[in-house]
Amino acid sequence: MKRVSDLEKSYVLEVLDSEFRGSKATGMVGRAEVAFSHKFGKKYSMGFVNGTGTLHTALEALGIGPGDEVIVPPLTMSATAFSVLQANATPVFADVDPLTFQIDSKSIIDRISNRTKAVMSVALYGGSPDYEAIKEAIGDLPLIEDNAEAFGTRYHGKEIGSFGVFSSYSLQSSKHLSSGEGGMLCTDSLEHADKARKFQSLGYSAVGATTHKIDKKDIQDPEYLRHEVLGWNYRMSDLIAAVVLGQIERSNELIEIRKRVGNQIFDQVKDFSWLRPQANYQDSEHSFWAAPILLERDDISWRQFRDKFMEFGGKGIYAAWQLSYLEPVFQNLNFQGREKFIDPKISSKYTRGYCPNAEYIQPRVLAFRTNEWDSHHADIQIEALRKTGEFFN
Incomplete structure (x- = not known):
C-alpha cells in the first residue's frame, strides 16, 4: 500500500x-x-x-x-x-x-x-x-x-x-x-x-x-x-x-494497518515481563500512532535496547518527548514576554517531582513504529523485537 x-x-x-x-x-x-x-x-x-x-x-x-x-x-x-x-x-x-x-x-x-x-x-x-x-x-x-x-x-x-x-x-x-x-x-x-x-x-x-x-x-x-x-x-x-x-x-485502510501492526507488536512482548505495553482503559480501542512499551529493567539502558534492536534489523525506536515542564523553555521561562502572565507560585513548580508518574515513564518509553505500509517490512520489525527481547531475557 x-x-x-x-x-x-x-x-x-x-x-x-x-x-x-x-x-x-x-x-x-x-x-x-x-x-x-x-x-x-x-x-x-x-x-x-x-x-x-x-x-x-x-x-x-x-x-x-x-x-x-x-x-x-x-x-x-x-x-x-x-x-x-x-x-x-x-x-x-x-x-x-x-x-x-x-x-x-x-x-x-x-x-x-x-x-x-x-x-x-x-x-x-x-x-x-x-x-x-x-x-x-x-x-x-x-x-x-x-x-x-x-x-x-x-x-x-x-x-x-x-x-x-x-x-x-x-x-x-x-x-x-x-x-x-x-x-x-x-x-x-x-x-x-x-x-x-x-x-x-x-x-x-x-x-x-x-x-x-x-x-x-x-x-x-x-x-x-x-x-x-x-x-x-x-x-x-x-x-x-x-x-x-x-x-x-x-482512512479505513490507513488506520487499520496501524492497528494491526500495533497489536502484533504488543503481542510479541507478552513473554517478557520487563517489557510492559501501554494499557487501555476498559472498553476502549487503541489506534496505534505508535506502539509504546515501557522498559522496566535498570540493567538495560534505553540506548542499549535500541542499538540491539537495530542490529537485528529494526529501523529505530521513538523516544518519548522530554516532559514539557523540564524543557529549557519552561526551565528558563522563555515565553516571549508571556512569562509576565504566569503566577510565580505555578512556575516554581516546573521542576522535578511535579509529576512523578510521568517522570518515571518518560525515559523508559520504547515507542515502536506502526506505519509500515508493506506487511513484509512490518514482519522484519516484529522479528527484530522478538530477537532483542530474547537476547536480553
Missing part, C-alpha cells in the same frame, strides 16, 4: 489546474471539512495550517486569556502546553496514569483552582483517556481533546472527539492521515465554531462555522468592512486540503 496514492494526486492536480483563480475555485477546503465531519461524526470541522493553531484557536474561542489556568499533561509533544502560552494563559501540569500513560483524573482534581478555565486531554500514542473519569473530575469546566495522534480510537463504543467542547487533530507527516502539515478543529457547537472560524481567519465578519471564504463580490466592494475581531491566519490551503480529502477517503 502507498502512503500517498493516485487519489490524492488527482485532487492536487485539480487544484493546480484551477491556477488558484477564484473563477475556477475547487472548494477543496470545504470539501475536506465536510468529508472529515462525515467520517468522524462531527457537526463542524475546520481545516487549519497545523494542529497547534487548532488548540490555540479553541482556547481563544472559549475566551481564555491572561490570569487563566489550563490543565494539561506533561507527557506529550510540548505544542499542547505551548498553545496555552500562546493564549497568554498558564499551563498547569497534571500527572499521568502509570499504566495507560494518559492524563490522570485524580491528578486533575488536585490541580484545579479557582483560576482553572479548561482542561486539555491528550489521546497519547493513539490510546484513549478515561473520559468518564475526567468529565466527572472537571464538572462544568470545558474539555478540549488533543487527538493529534488518534484517528479511529474508541472509548465506550464511541469515536473519541465527542467528549470535549472541541477536539483537535493533526495531519502532520507522522500521523495516521497526513498532508505533510495541517490540522482539523471540530466541535458540535455552532457558537464555538463561529468564534473559532473568525479567530482562525483574521477576524473576517463573513466567515463562520461552515463558511471559510469571503465572497468575491464582497471583497471587491470598497465599503465592505472585513474585520470584526482580532484574528490569526491559521487557514488551510486548497493544496493541503486536496491531500487531506484523499486521505480521508482512504
Whole structure:
C-alpha cells in the first residue's frame, strides 16, 4: 500500500489546474471539512495550517486569556502546553496514569483552582483517556481533546472527539492521515465554531462555522468592512486540503494497518515481563500512532535496547518527548514576554517531582513504529523485537 496514492494526486492536480483563480475555485477546503465531519461524526470541522493553531484557536474561542489556568499533561509533544502560552494563559501540569500513560483524573482534581478555565486531554500514542473519569473530575469546566495522534480510537463504543467542547487533530507527516502539515478543529457547537472560524481567519465578519471564504463580490466592494475581531491566519490551503480529502477517503485502510501492526507488536512482548505495553482503559480501542512499551529493567539502558534492536534489523525506536515542564523553555521561562502572565507560585513548580508518574515513564518509553505500509517490512520489525527481547531475557 502507498502512503500517498493516485487519489490524492488527482485532487492536487485539480487544484493546480484551477491556477488558484477564484473563477475556477475547487472548494477543496470545504470539501475536506465536510468529508472529515462525515467520517468522524462531527457537526463542524475546520481545516487549519497545523494542529497547534487548532488548540490555540479553541482556547481563544472559549475566551481564555491572561490570569487563566489550563490543565494539561506533561507527557506529550510540548505544542499542547505551548498553545496555552500562546493564549497568554498558564499551563498547569497534571500527572499521568502509570499504566495507560494518559492524563490522570485524580491528578486533575488536585490541580484545579479557582483560576482553572479548561482542561486539555491528550489521546497519547493513539490510546484513549478515561473520559468518564475526567468529565466527572472537571464538572462544568470545558474539555478540549488533543487527538493529534488518534484517528479511529474508541472509548465506550464511541469515536473519541465527542467528549470535549472541541477536539483537535493533526495531519502532520507522522500521523495516521497526513498532508505533510495541517490540522482539523471540530466541535458540535455552532457558537464555538463561529468564534473559532473568525479567530482562525483574521477576524473576517463573513466567515463562520461552515463558511471559510469571503465572497468575491464582497471583497471587491470598497465599503465592505472585513474585520470584526482580532484574528490569526491559521487557514488551510486548497493544496493541503486536496491531500487531506484523499486521505480521508482512504482512512479505513490507513488506520487499520496501524492497528494491526500495533497489536502484533504488543503481542510479541507478552513473554517478557520487563517489557510492559501501554494499557487501555476498559472498553476502549487503541489506534496505534505508535506502539509504546515501557522498559522496566535498570540493567538495560534505553540506548542499549535500541542499538540491539537495530542490529537485528529494526529501523529505530521513538523516544518519548522530554516532559514539557523540564524543557529549557519552561526551565528558563522563555515565553516571549508571556512569562509576565504566569503566577510565580505555578512556575516554581516546573521542576522535578511535579509529576512523578510521568517522570518515571518518560525515559523508559520504547515507542515502536506502526506505519509500515508493506506487511513484509512490518514482519522484519516484529522479528527484530522478538530477537532483542530474547537476547536480553
